[in-house]
Amino acid sequence: MDKAALASALGSPSAFGQSQFALVRGNAFEARVKADGGAELLRLVHEKLDRGAEPPADARVPDLSATGPEGRTARTALALREAAGAPGTWTLLDHPMLALDVAGSPAFLEPDAVVVHPDGSWTVVEIKSFPMLDGSADAAKVGAAARQAAVYVLALERVAARLDPAPRVRHRVLLVCPKDFSNLPTASAVDVRKQRAVTDRQLARLTRVEDIADALPEGVCFSPGLPAEELTAAVEAVPATYAPECLSACELAFHCRARSLADGAVTSLGRPVRAELGGLSTVEDVLAAARGEYGDPDDPAVAALRRAARLRTEAMATTGAGTTLAGTAEGARTGAAEGARTGATGVSEVRPGCR
Numbered sequence: 090m091d092k093a094a095l096a097s098a099l100g101s102p103s104a105f106g107q108s109q110f111a112l113v114r115g116n117a118f119e120a121r122v123k124a125d126g127g128a129e130l131l132r133l134v135h136e137k138l139d140r141g142a143e144p145p146a147d148a149r150v151p152d153l154s155a156t157g158p159e160g161r162t163a164r165t166a167l168a169l170r171e172a173a174g175a176p177g178t179w180t181l182l183d184h185p186m187l188a189l190d191v192a193g194s195p196a197f198l199e200p201d202a203v204v205v206h207p208d209g210s211w212t213v214v215e216i217k218s219f220p221m222l223d224g225s226a227d228a229a230k231v232g233a234a235a236r237q238a239a240v241y242v243l244a245l246e247r248v249a250a251r252l253d254p255a256p257r258v259r260h261r262v263l264l265v266c267p268k269d270f271s272n273l274p275t276a277s278a279v280d281v282r283k284q285r286a287v288t289d290r291q292l293a294r295l296t297r298v299e300d301i302a303d304a305l306p307e308g309v310c311f312s313p314g315l316p317a318e319e320l321t322a323a324v325e326a327v328p329a330t331y332a333p334e335c336l337s338a339c340e341l342a343f344h345c346r347a348r349s350l351a352d353g354a355v356t357s358l359g360r361p362v363r364a365e366l367g368g369l370s371t372v373e374d375v376l377a378a379a380r381g382e383y384g385d386p387d388d389p390a391v392a393a394l395r396r397a398a399r400l401r402t403e404a405m406a407t408t409g410a411g412t413t414l415a416g417t418a419e420g421a422r423t424g425a426a427e428g429a430r431t432g433a434t435g436v437s438e439v440r441p442g443c444r
């Protein structure tokens with residue numbers, strides 16, 4: 090489903106994705122890299138990954154246009170097969186379309202480019218608009234690009250496996266970025282073997298979509314066209330465990346955060362806090378456990394909370410402050426809300442609210 094449309098229909102539109110300015114800048118940079126039949130892009134592939142091959146002059150750039158994702162996927166597979174039958178030449182596939190089975194459903198993927206080398210091997214090319222300064226770029230952004238490229242490598246391997254002999258899909262991809270703060274392209278070869286292996290294992294372990302669908306109540310529907318009330322009930326029928334990490338990964342984050350805060354769920358404070366609190370899942374439970382009204386005293390989390398509450402009471406008595414723990418529930422909720430708003434994940438960020 091289109092989660093961005095669903096989030097808007099629920100009244101919590103996502104602030105997810107790139108700004109319009111970044112998109113325009115990214116598209117302009119990609120067009121520059123691929124200008125003149127991809128001459129600069131192919132030069133970078135030759136320089137960084139295949140210096141032993143003939144320089145790429147007169148590369149083939151097949152037309153991949155077709156109707157719909159299935160049509161484009163079939164057209165890409167045909168172009169790759171034709172390239173395999175033309176050894177000794179360079180071929181550039183601009184925005185090919187690949188299909189990958191994810192939990193039993195096809196996911197359509199669109200790498201920026203795939204290059205077929207004269208030896209018949211295939212390379213994934215990712216073009217990003219973050220700068221490469223002095224030959225290195227932001228490690229987090231490079232990591233994200235490597236994970237993305239690894240998925241393309243896996244999808245290409247599925248296409249290659251259907252050919253005889255199966256072409257080699259290279260596990261070093263080419264990352265193309267603007268050089269320093271100019272818009273001149275520069276590139277670096279990135280080894281994605283580790284990311285490929287991790288993604289492959291994750292894909293194999295995913296619960297199949299049919300099994301997830303079977304667990305849903307009969308007739309539940311997530312169409313953004315439904316009235317908001319009906320849609321909210323449908324979404325609530327599916328369990329969700331919001332954490333601040335969702336803010337950078339899921340279009341429904343604002344909706345789930347609001348529900349999580351309304352329920353007083355400790356996961357709004359981050360996964361490390363949830364892990365520390367064991368079976369105590371709400372702020373109310375945590376405070377009740379600290380007051381000795383709830384929880385198993387042998388549970389290490391409950392014992393730690395009671396000890397902290399005792400120490401706090403002693404400290405408050407010493408300073409003459411009179412606030413009781415019961416009176417801090419609202420403060421704790423405020424702290425939780427603040428922690429969730431800022432994405433803070435540690436207990437220390439919540440303490441000012443608790444006091």
Ligand code: SF4
Nearest residue numbers: 330331335339342345
């Ligand atoms: S819990 Fe997080 S990942 Fe799951 S739907 Fe909500 S925002 Fe998305």
